Amino acid sequence: MMTIVYAGFLAFGLVALVLQILAYRTRTDVSVGNNPQFLKFQRGYFAVYLVAMFADWLQGPYLYKLYSYYGFQEAQIAVLYVFGFASTVIIGMWAPMAADQFGRKKLCLAFTVLYSLSCFLKLFRSYGILIIGRIIGGVATSVLFSAFEAWYVHEHIESHDFPKEWIAVTFSRASTWNGILAVTAGLITNVVSEWFGMGPVAPYMLAIPCLVLAGVLVSTHWTENYSSHKTKFRKMCGDGFKGILSSEMIFMVGAIEALVESVIYIVIFLWTPILEPSKPSLGIVFSCFMASILAGQGLFQILSSRHFEVPILLITSCGISLVGTMLCVSSTHPGNANTNLSFIALCIFEFAVGIYFPAMGYLRSHIIPEQHSWSIMSWFRVPINLISCIVLMLLHEDVFLHGNRMIFVVCSILLLLSLLSAFRLLRLWKENESSRQETVLMTSEHIHNIF
Missing domain, CATH: 1.20.1250.20 (MFS general substrate transporter like domains)
Known part of the structure; x- marks a missing residue:
């Protein structure tokens, strides 16, 4: 099977490269979002957000393999996944409001701590501890997709007064880099887990330094911001x-x-x-x-x-x-x-x-x-x-x-x-069609x- 896997990777990688280049050339206004001050601010956000996302991507390829390596059966592993999904949706409804009220920077820092703890708990073979790790990981994921972007939008509009339309420019660039990082993460996890023989837990240990780096950057380079209004x-x-x-x-x-x-x-x-x-x-x-x-x-x-x-x-x-x-x-x-x-x-x-x-x-x-x-x-x-x-x-x-x-x-x-x-x-x-917005x-x- 490895022959077809490598062939598929080369084929889809090449197709993705060509299509992304063509997509880049279809931009209608290449000057949008190229203000030097905006680019500097954007790089500061990417330095944190993409490191955090890379740590998340590192945990994708070998999760099921890790649980199987510990001796759990498919039905038991399904329960572990269910706990992760359930915690994501439960906390996901609360996380945006928590970020607004308690401070988005604080919640981003909490994300780095929680996700690091979730990775650390992957070292244990206890089913109960692994369930706790999945729940904590689900909570951290909810924060990742609420607090970071909420912080950026507030800073973009309120602190720097950049045009609102440029927010889409940042998220579009983030999505492209996200995809590149995801492909890279898969290759790196394959190297450390299989080529170096470090096993399926290695990617999780590799993710912890990335999360620590993201936490340090947040604490030293980001300012705190809150929502201007309270919501029930x-x-x-x-x-x-x-x-x-x-x-x-x-x-x-x-x-x-x-x-x-x-x-x-x-x-x-x-x-x-x-x-x-x-x-x-x-x-x-x-x-x-x-x-x-x-x-x-x-x-x-x-x-x-x-x-x-x-x-x-x-x-x-x-x-x-x-x-x-x-x-x-x-x-x-x-x-x-x-x-x-x-x-x-x-x-x-x-x-x-x-x-x-x-x-x-x-x-x-x-x-x-x-x-x-x-x-x-x-x-x-x-x-x-x-x-x-x-x-x-x-x-x-x-x-x-x-x-x-x-x-x-x-x-x-x-x-x-x-x-x-x-x-x-x-x-x-x-x-x-006639009543829709244009942005x-x-x-x-x-x-x-x-x-």
């Missing part, structure tokens, strides 16, 4: 829920997000046990997946710059991802598994994910009212995690213990529903953490 958690949640029910377009965005991203979470868990029988280099496989995402992201930027309607690109993404999971249904047939086909199918799926995240980010920014975006998107995360946790817990049932084929059948059904929902959203989009604000969370 109950009122925000209530307003968000009412907003979802009051607009069919918002509801359809949430439905598509829940269906697609729950499948993404499931694939995060399944890709290692599916490919493991062929003993691939997991770091290289991970890098190949990340290159596939970069390729999809580049294609989205090219097509959207040529005035392809974003809902159509979302439909394309849902359709391609459905093809990927249907191929996995075939390749994971009990007694006749084909890991080569599974690898190709997963690369196709990740390519679709690369199109999906910027498309969904664009649609959310145009459809969801800005004043309710946090509360509405927090509600969206509930069904995402609920669906993925339920499906993973089904691994305890006898019907699912003879391979993962039925899991991919469920994933295919979810993606088929998302495809139908995307067609409905396209129709609503055309009906409401878009994308965050790096829209393209992150596929793993």
Whole structure:
């Protein structure tokens, strides 16, 4: 299998490079965001944020392998993943408000401590300690995708008075560097874990110095900032829920997000046990997946710059991802598994994910009212995690213990529903075309953490 993995990495890496270069050349105004003071401020943010993200990416390729190395069975590992997902969604609804009220710098520092502790707990073979580590890691991840960006937006607007439109420039550049770092992280974890023979716990020990560095940079170079107004958690949640029910377009965005991203979470868990029988280099496989995402992201930027309607690109993404999971249904047939086909199918799926995240980010920014975006998107995360946790817990049932084929059948059904929902959203989009806003604000969370 390693031959096809290396070939896939070279192929998707080359495609991603070409598409990203072409996407870069499609920028309509290369002078936007090139102010020297802005670039200096932006580099200061990237120095911290990208180091923190790199530490996060280092933890992607070998998580399942680590738990398996400790002797846990697939159903037990699924429970560990469920605890991580659940803590992410529970704390994710509170983290943005905590960052606003207690201080974003403080919460960013708390992230570096919590995530370092989560990595350190990976050294223990105790199932209970590993569960605690997963919960702490889920909390830290929630902070990563709230406090850092909230700090940046406040400093960008309030402290430096840069144009609001330049925020999208920073997050767009961050997303590209994120993809490059993800590919690099996969290669590095492969070197330390397999070539140097340090085992699957090595990437987590490597992540700790990165987190310490991020914490030092935050404490010495960042200033504290707070929200200018206090918000009540109950009122925000209530307003968000009412907003979802009051607009069919918002509801359809949430439905598509829940269906697609729950499948993404499931694939995060399944890709290692599916490919493991062929003993691939997991770091290289991970890098190949990340290159596939970069390729999809580049294609989205090219097509959207040529005035392809974003809902159509979302439909394309849902359709391609459905093809990927249907191929996995075939390749994971009990007694006749084909890991080569599974690898190709997963690369196709990740390519679709690369199109999906910027498309969904664009649609959310145009459809969801800005004043309710946090509360509405927090509600969206509930069904995402609920669906993925339920499906993973089904691994305890006898019907699912003879391979993962039925899991991919469920994933295919979810993606088929998302495809139908995307067609409905396209129709609503055309009906409401005249009333939409003309600007878009994308965050790096829209393209992150596929793993």
